[in-house]
Amino acid sequence: MASSRRIGAPDAKNRTVLLDAAERIMLEKGYAAVTSRKVAERAGLKPQLVHYYFRTMDDLFLEMFRRRADEGLKVQAEVVNAPNPLRALWEFGMDPAGVAVTMEFIALARHRDALRSEIARYSELFREGQREAARQVLSRSGYDLSKIPPVVVSVLLTSISRVVVMEEALGLSAGHKETVELVEWCLARLEESR
Amino acid sequence: MASSRRIGAPDAKNRTVLLDAAERIMLEKGYAAVTSRKVAERAGLKPQLVHYYFRTMDDLFLEMFRRRADEGLKVQAEVVNAPNPLRALWEFGMDPAGVAVTMEFIALARHRDALRSEIARYSELFREGQREAARQVLSRSGYDLSKIPPVVVSVLLTSISRVVVMEEALGLSAGHKETVELVEWCLARLEESR
DNA sequence: GTCTATAATCAGATAGAC
């Protein structure tokens, strides 16, 4: 049942302050540490204000995710205009903070349905942008798109960067150097005309 | 400060019951839902018993992880004896429950140091086992090991299976079919003598 | 439109009883 309690304006300054605080906590301490008290404390506000601007903690997480994903889509749209789009996408995907926050949202989403479907929706947009970039690069370089479906390039770049960065964060690095070298060798070949 | 409170015997029946309950909750609802109350409820025991058998919740998580990882290492050691070891490893890595629990532990570990280093230690063992399997397969098939370092095969199989399974759980499947086909085509080539 | 006082519940942990 939807509560009738009033909610703060979407463009209020404190709302943004709270989202910023929540995001920093999520990155530093994980999603489970994002409680109304800790968010408020970090924002320098009273805990009850979290519930004034966000009806529930789930709403807060949803807004955090949307804000970040919209920003990420903008960055990706610029990144694919680089001289070597695949290489630029790869480096974009190797950003430790980006990977960490994404992993937090995915872990959180496994059991929060609203967040889960929102992540799926946005992920599809990210993948579509990457697929299109790969399609252009591959066809420009003269590859047979029926043999190397561009979308596979997107899945591989996403998979490898995420797991390598995640493992580094855990203190595991076996095989990373060799794998990164192989990926970069492949990217160089894909982005060079034949 | 180490507490002097006594702790239950490692082989007590209820200790196992609690670990089982905790593992099911982690799989179904995520690590944040693994609280002493919920674990006890699922186990049909009193909440205080969790703290009798495990000094802290962190200890409980550590024991859950060790039990599972030891079991996983045993399974992997058998799997690499299959006729097509890489293919068998790939299928082992595509197990949704295995991936889900692993992801939960990794997310949890990012900010719990004891768990983090334990995961790193075990991950190294898993990777080493896979590396050795890949080394044997590749050299048997006549590949040049200096061109395709076997450890890369391990990193790639781990990365791709984890992310594909994770995305499926979110309801995202764009590019998966094509990627799985490519992986299986590669595996077939690697495991066939040339 | 913005914020506070307060309810109701849940969590981790320990000392001490059987």
Add this chain to the structure above:
DNA sequence: GTCTATCTGATTATAGAC
């Protein structure tokens, strides 16, 4: 060796004041 009574504090959320 096994389990319980209980403390202390944190957490989400709402109704209502400014």
